[in-house]
Amino acid sequence: MDNSLIEMALITILALAPTVGLLLARMNLGVLNAAACLVTYGSAIIAGEHTFIGLALLLETADQPGLHDHVRFHFLMGGVYTFVGAVLLGFIAWTLLRTGRRGGWYAILVGLVLGGGFELLAASTIFPHGFPPRSIPLGLFLYGYIPAFTSALAISRRPIFRPETA
Numbered sequence: 001m002d003n004s005l006i007e008m009a010l011i012t013i014l015a016l017a018p019t020v021g022l023l024l025a026r027m028n029l030g031v032l033n034a035a036a037c038l039v040t041y042g043s044a045i046i047a048g049e050h051t052f053i054g055l056a057l058l059l060e061t062a063d064q065p066g067l068h069d070h071v072r073f074h075f076l077m078g079g080v081y082t083f084v085g086a087v088l089l090g091f092i093a094w095t096l097l098r099t100g101r102r103g104g105w106y107a108i109l110v111g112l113v114l115g116g117g118f119e120l121l122a123a124s125t126i127f128p129h130g131f132p133p134r135s136i137p138l139g140l141f142l143y144g145y146i147p148a149f150t151s152a153l154a155i156s157r158r159p160i161f162r163p164e165t166a
Contacts, residue, residue, distance in 0.1 A: 011140045011141050012140055015045070015140065015143070015144030019041065019144065019147050019151055022034050022038050022151075023038075031155050031156060032156055032160075033098060035093070035151075035152040035155055036093040038148045038149070038151050038152035038155075039092070039097060039108055040093055041144075042089075042146075042149045043087075043090050044086065046082065046086050046089075046115075047086035047087075050082040051080075053079075054076070055075070055079040058072055058075040058076050058079070089108070092108065097152070100160050105157070105161075108149060111149070116145070116149065
C-alpha cells in the first residue's frame, strides 16, 4: 500500500475520531451539549486551517517586493476574520444550539451549507488544490468540520424541533 494512502487514512481517522467520540458520548453529555461540542470542534478545525494559512502567507510574503502591501493586508484580515467567525460559531453553538433555540440550529445549517458547500466547490473547481492527490494529505483534516457540523445538526434536530406540548 502506498505511504500517502496510509497517511491519508490516518489523518481521516484522526479528524473523525472526536466526532465519533462525541456522538457515542451524546447520551452521557446530553444531546444538545454534544451538538455544541461538535460545532466547537468543527469551528476549531476551520480556524486552525484558514487562520494559520492566511497568517503564514502574510509572513511568507513579507520579503517579496513585487507583492503589494494591500494583498498582504488581505492575508492578515482573512486570517483574523476566519478566527472571529469560528469564535462566533462557537458562541452560537453554546448560547443558542445548546439551549434548544431553532435560530441557532438554522445558523449552523446556513454556515454548513454556505461555508462547506463553497469550500467543496472552490477546492474542486476554482482552486483545485483541496483534495488529494493535489493537496498534502494533512489537508484532509480540514474537511473534518463537515461531518462534525452535520452530526451536530442531525442529533439536535429532534430535541429542537419536537412539537410543543400544551
